[in-house]
Amino acid sequence: MITAIILAGGSSLRFGGATPKQFSEISGRSLIDFSISTFSATPAIDNIIIVVPHQFEDELKIKYPHHTIIKGGETRKQSSYCGLLACSPNTKKVLIHDAARIFVTQNLIENCILALSNADAVTLAIPAIDTIAIQKDNQIFKMDERSSLVAIQTPQGFDYSKIIHAHKIHKSDATDDIRLMFELGYKCKIVKGHEDNYKITTSKDFQRAQFIIKE
Numbered sequence: 001m002i003t004a005i006i007l008a009g010g011s012s013l014r015f016g017g018a019t020p021k022q023f024s025e026i027s028g029r030s031l032i033d034f035s036i037s038t039f040s041a042t043p044a045i046d047n048i049i050i051v052v053p054h055q056f057e058d059e060l061k062i063k064y065p066h067h068t069i070i071k072g073g074e075t076r077k078q079s080s081y082c083g084l085l086a087c088s089p090n091t092k093k094v095l096i097h098d099a100a101r102i103f104v105t106q107n108l109i110e111n112c113i114l115a116l117s118n119a120d121a122v123t124l125a126i127p128a129i130d131t132i133a134i135q136k137d138n139q140i141f142k143m144d145e146r147s148s149l150v151a152i153q154t155p156q157g158f159d160y161s162k163i164i165h166a167h168k169i170h171k172s173d174a175t176d177d178i179r180l181m182f183e184l185g186y187k188c189k190i191v192k193g194h195e196d197n198y199k200i201t202t203s204k205d206f207q208r209a210q211f212i213i214k215e
Contacts, residue, residue, distance in 0.1 A: 003047045004039045005083035006030045008099035009072020022099045023040045032088045034102035042106045049086050051079045097155040104198040112157040120186035123178040124193035125150035153193040163194040
């Protein structure tokens, strides 16, 4: 069984309103609905778990009766772990996706699943466009060749037993599931992502999404 976990548990009010960004509407649809619809239409996905803030739990249970809706934790890592604990015991592979990446495609999802056949963990990624530096006390501490750097995206795919083990033993509040696996020495594979599969974080990101939808 392959389970998809869609993380929409954040409470960040990035657009100046009273509604968390993942529940803001664009073209008459909430942001979260885009990802849910795409995963729902992907034949390889057997089950979908949606992790949400507690105040939206009842509403989404009514809107998505065929999916599992659960309350998230205080952090992304905690919400991810909540999703993993809610998986069926029959789950063999799991994909974890940020709801704010609304332009994920079935092809990207299927590529992640395919790559999991010979890796413990996979993640979508695209080449870094900007030169990246590591700073310390406002001074450049380290710079790597840009050609070796990638920008990590989601979904990220995992062997279910290994990612839940990683969450249990890794105590730091990592902002990314693939990092847990990497730091524990698991084989982590990169799958080609897409520049449109970006995370909507700011009002400019939202405007970009509106433009893409109108195209």
